Amino acid sequence: xxxxxxxxxxxxxxxxxAYFWLHGYRTAxxxxxxxxMGITLASLYNAFGDKRALYRRALDSYIEASFGARxxxxxxxxxxxxxxxFFQDVIESAVNDVQRKGCMxxxxxxxxxxxxxxxxxxxxxxxxxxxAFFQRCVSAGQADGSISNRQPAADLAKHLLAVLLGxxxxxxxxxQRALLEGLVRPAFxxxxxxTPSDRP
Amino acid sequence: xxxxxxxxxxxxxxxxxAYFWLHGYRTAxxxxxxxxMGITLASLYNAFGDKRALYRRALDSYIEASFGARxxxxxxxxxxxxxxxFFQDVIESAVNDVQRKGCMxxxxxxxxxxxxxxxxxxxxxxxxxxxAFFQRCVSAGQADGSISNRQPAADLAKHLLAVLLGxxxxxxxxxQRALLEGLVRPAFxxxxxxTPSDRP
DNA sequence: TGCATTCTAGATCGACCGATCTAGAATGGT
DNA sequence: ACCATTCTAGATCGGTCGATCTAGAATGCA
Numbered sequence: 001x002x003x004x005x006x007x008x009x010x011x012x013x014x015x016x017x018a019y020f021w022l023h024g025y026r027t028a029x030x031x032x033x034x035x036x037m038g039i040t041l042a043s044l045y046n047a048f049g050d051k052r053a054l055y056r057r058a059l060d061s062y063i064e065a066s067f068g069a070r071x072x073x074x075x076x077x078x079x080x081x082x083x084x085x086f087f088q089d090v091i092e093s094a095v096n097d098v099q100r101k102g103c104m105x106x107x108x109x110x111x112x113x114x115x116x117x118x119x120x121x122x123x124x125x126x127x128x129x130x131x132a133f134f135q136r137c138v139s140a141g142q143a144d145g146s147i148s149n150r151q152p153a154a155d156l157a158k159h160l161l162a163v164l165l166g167x168x169x170x171x172x173x174x175x176q177r178a179l180l181e182g183l184v185r186p187a188f189x190x191x192x193x194x195t196p197s198d199r200p
Numbered sequence: 201x202x203x204x205x206x207x208x209x210x211x212x213x214x215x216x217x218a219y220f221w222l223h224g225y226r227t228a229x230x231x232x233x234x235x236x237m238g239i240t241l242a243s244l245y246n247a248f249g250d251k252r253a254l255y256r257r258a259l260d261s262y263i264e265a266s267f268g269a270r271x272x273x274x275x276x277x278x279x280x281x282x283x284x285x286f287f288q289d290v291i292e293s294a295v296n297d298v299q300r301k302g303c304m305x306x307x308x309x310x311x312x313x314x315x316x317x318x319x320x321x322x323x324x325x326x327x328x329x330x331x332a333f334f335q336r337c338v339s340a341g342q343a344d345g346s347i348s349n350r351q352p353a354a355d356l357a358k359h360l361l362a363v364l365l366g367x368x369x370x371x372x373x374x375x376q377r378a379l380l381e382g383l384v385r386p387a388f389x390x391x392x393x394x395t396p397s398d399r400p
Numbered sequence: 401t402g403c404a405t406t407c408t409a410g411a412t413c414g415a416c417c418g419a420t421c422t423a424g425a426a427t428g429g430t
Numbered sequence: 431a432c433c434a435t436t437c438t439a440g441a442t443c444g445g446t447c448g449a450t451c452t453a454g455a456a457t458g459c460a
Contacts, residue, residue, distance in 0.1 A: 024311075026226050030418060042436060051418065054322040106369060108309050111224075113373050114300040124373045151386045158383035165369040166362030170307060172315050174323045183358035186351045190390050191424085232447060240408060250447065367451085 009047065012037040016089045017058040017065075024045050025111055056118075062104045063126055071133045079141035080191065083134065083160065090164065091180045094171035103168045127161065134160040141191070145187075148193045156191070163187050209247065214239040216248075217258040217265075221304045225311055227256050256318075262304045262328055272368065273335045275278070279341035279389065283334065283360065291380045294371035304369045324396045326360065334360045356391070363387050 015037040020028055030051050034044045049056040068087055074082035101107075105126050112119040135157035141147025147156075167180055215237040220228055230251050234244045241398055248254040270289055274282035301307075305326050312319040335357035341347025347356075 022268045029416080040440090042439090043437070044420085045419070046436075047341030091407095100311065100316055102314070107310060109369060110302065111371055114302070127370065127374060151389055155382045158379060159363070159386040162363050162370055162383040163359070164366065166364065166366030168329065169309060169365040169369060170362055171272060173309055173320055173326060179358060182355045183362040185355045186359040186390050187386075189351055190386050194394065229446075233444090240410095242409090245449070281411070332452085345408080 007039050007043070012039055012047075013057055013061055014052055016061050017104075018056055018057045021062065021107075022077055022099060024107060027050075032034065044068050049186065056122075059104060059119075059122065063122075066104075071130075074133075074137075078146065079137040079144070080146040083137050083141075083186070085184075086133075086163070087167075090167065091147060091177065091184070094175055094180060095177050097171070097175065100172060100175070102172045105111055106165060130164065131157050131161045138191070144161060145190045150193060151190065157160050159190075160187060207237075207239050207243070212247075213257055213261055213400065216254055217262050217304075217329070219260045219378050220255055221262065221307075222299060224307060225251075233242055256322075259304060259308055259319075263322075266304075267326060267329065271330075274333075274337075275330070279337040279339075279344070282344040283337050283341075283391065284388070285385050286333075287364070287367075290367065291371075291377065291384070294368060294375055295335060295377050297375065300372060300375070304370055304373045324377065328365065331357050331361045347391050350393060351390065360387060361388075387394060 002190060013151040016033060019033050019036045028051075030044065031041065033051075034041045037044065039047075044054070048057060074086050077085055103125060108119055109123040113123045114120070135153055138147055138156045138160075142149040142153060151159075163184060164190070167183060170178060170183070216233060219233050219236045228251075230244065231241065233251075233254070234241045237244065239247075240276050244254070255310060270286060270393045277285055286365060305323060308319055309323040313319070313323045333355055338347055338360075339352040342349040343354060349357075363384060370383070371380060
């Protein structure tokens with residue numbers, strides 16, 4: 001064997017993720033990418049293959065870092081509060097996103113997925129996971145009485161997913177907290193609304 | 201004076217809009233753009249200035265063609281039905297969008313608006329117009345009793361806007377009718393839900 | 401008829417792109 | 431000590447890009 005890697009792959013991958021997140025795929029140049037990762041062009045190609053493969057790795061790491069942590073942390077809460085925490089977290093991120101990077105998955109969904117089957121599958125997979133997360137929360141909440149059962153859990157989960165995506169698109173050009181919190185209020189009212197028979 | 205234009209500006213602009221809509225801004229090459237418009241490169245630059253200005257014209261024409269017609273046609277309906285027709289129309293377009301072009305405004309919102317103040321204003325303007333359209337419908341519906349007044353019209357309008365955007369993002373990777381119709385069902389339930397005092 | 405303007409087709413410009421390669425220094429296991 | 435591997439810095443390759451320009455044919459008004 002021979003000389004070892006001098007850079008930490010996780011570290012430079014995190015830098016690549018940050019760069020792709022800010023610049024998108026097409027606009028990012030491999031030269032600037034390498035510079036921002038702190039490695040040379042040769043090291044980049046040697047370690048990651050090509051631009052596309054590096055982007056894939058960066059997107060995967062984004063997905064695990066953002067959705068994995070977010071849904072994992074919420075899993076410990078009671079279902080109704082988990083949904084609340086999820087949205088509050090997203091709103092907080094959107095309001096504090098001064099660089100207007102948005103959500104990298106949505107960015108990939110619009111920039112790459114339409115004409116690239118591999119990224120289409122990746123994006124669709126994340127959206128299915130989020131929908132499943134919402135559906136688990138809603139079903140559990142309907143079972144313990146903390147969430148209204150006037151709508152099917154499947155519909156509510158799809159609805160929450162759409163609201164989540166819409167919120168992040170809207171935040172891209174109008175990131176005012178009042179707008180984002182106003183738009184989720186009716187969705188929460190829907191969750192909290194008891195059946196007529198439940199009313200006092 | 202001298203020789204007249206041989207092409208119709210509206211016609212070639214429509215072709216440019218179709219091309220930008222399908223390919224996005226960055227990915228579209230001016231050469232292919234000119235070919236698809238049926239004019240030469242020189243004519244394109246002479247008639248429209250540069251790529252960016254042409255895109256602006258194309259986006260403007262998209263906005264008027266899609267939102268103008270859609271909200272104008274809905275304006276003749278009673279408010280609750282106008283919202284219904286609006287969403288049904290969008291769902292129909294999304295399901296039939298075999299090329300996965302999505303909504304050109306949302307595409308612009310993510311590709312150009314974040315780092316281009318002019319397009320940021322254009323996109324924000326359209327979103328404000330759609331929100332205002334929803335708010336007019338909701339307020340009118342609440343006044344005539346066809347829409348629930350348990351939520352403020354302002355919140356419902358923001359919510360409908362987010363659902364609309366989320367629907368179109370979701371349709372980009374998962375354009376199944378069952379998904380799209382399922383996701384709007386809870387939103388409509390929210391509109392139709394009477395106050396407790398209204399219940400029989 | 402003459403002239404200004406727009407048309408066509410295509411060459412050209414400078415810049416940047418992704419990707420590969422060169423050449424040599426550094427490093428660690430055998 | 432040797433050698434495979436990775437490192438550095440940078441040149442290079444073929445290609446595409448947006449934009450401009452050339453040269454000449456076509457056209458419509460004065």
